Amino acid sequence: MKAIEVNQKYEGIPEASGEIPLFGYVQPWSEYHPECNLKDKTKWKYFPCQTANIKVKGVYKDIEVNSNKWMEISCNEARISAETGGGPFGAVMLQIDDETNNVIRYWKEHNHVNEWNDPTAHAEITAIRTACEELGVYDLGTIHKDTAKLPQKGETSHCELYSSCEPCPMCLGAIYWAHIPVLVFAATRFDASQQGLNFIDEELYNEFSKPYNEKKINIYQSTCSNSLDAFNLWKRTEKTYY
Numbered sequence: 001m002k003a004i005e006v007n008q009k010y011e012g013i014p015e016a017s018g019e020i021p022l023f024g025y026v027q028p029w030s031e032y033h034p035e036c037n038l039k040d041k042t043k044w045k046y047f048p049c050q051t052a053n054i055k056v057k058g059v060y061k062d063i064e065v066n067s068n069k070w071m072e073i074s075c076n077e078a079r080i081s082a083e084t085g086g087g088p089f090g091a092v093m094l095q096i097d098d099e100t101n102n103v104i105r106y107w108k109e110h111n112h113v114n115e116w117n118d119p120t121a122h123a124e125i126t127a128i129r130t131a132c133e134e135l136g137v138y139d140l141g142t143i144h145k146d147t148a149k150l151p152q153k154g155e156t157s158h159c160e161l162y163s164s165c166e167p168c169p170m171c172l173g174a175i176y177w178a179h180i181p182v183l184v185f186a187a188t189r190f191d192a193s194q195q196g197l198n199f200i201d202e203e204l205y206n207e208f209s210k211p212y213n214e215k216k217i218n219i220y221q222s223t224c225s226n227s228l229d230a231f232n233l234w235k236r237t238e239k240t241y242y
Helices: 041-046 069-083 123-135 169-177 201-208 229-235
Strands: 004-009 090-097 102-110 156-165 182-187
Touching: 069 090, 069 102, 069 123, 069 156, 069 182, 090 123, 102 123, 123 156, 123 169, 169 201
Parallel strands: 156 182
Antiparallel strands: 004 102, 090 102, 090 156
C-alpha cells in the first residue's frame, strides 16, 4: 500500500472514555453480524458474534479512549483482510508534521502472513516496513525533512500507529525499535484468544514473563569466545547513520 496524501489537521488521539460504570454500561457495537459459512454446521453455535471487548481488570487502566476516523479505518482494514483470506488484523500509520500538527499522509496495511508465507508479516510490522521504505528512514519518531524521501513542510515529523488489535509482543517490540511515540489499538489480546480465533497473543505475553528455563521452547545461552567482537567493533566505530 502506497502512502495516501491527505494534509489535514490531526485532532490527536481520541478523548479518554472516562469512568465506565460497574452496571448498565453497554459498549458501542457496529452490529455487524456476518453469516456463518463453516462447513460443519454443528460448530456454528460455539462461535457467537463478540459484541464487547474483553478487558481483564487493571490491564488497561488509565489508557481507555474513544474512537476516531483512523481507528475505524484500521478496523475496516482488518475486516477487509479477513474477507480476502488474510488474518483479521489491520493497521494505519499516520505521518504527522510536528510544526503544523497536520497529517501529511498515511498508510493502510493488513496481515499478510498467509499471502506471503511469512509469520512476521503482521499488520503492524508491514505498516512499519512500508512507511520506512517509502520515507527512506528507520526512525519513525523523528523524520527530518532533509533526509526523508517523501516531502514534508516542517523540519520534522513523526508517525503514530493505529492498530485494529492490541499488538503481539513481536509487533510491540517493532514499534519500540521504530521509535513510534503513540500507539492506539481497539480489540484486546483477550478478544483475540477467544474460541474460534485462538490467536496466541495472550499466551505469548504470559510466556515472555517466565524465566528462560520455564519457556515452551528450548533456549540456551552460549559462552563463545567471539560473542562480543561485533559489539566491541560497533562501539569503537564512528556512527554516521545511528
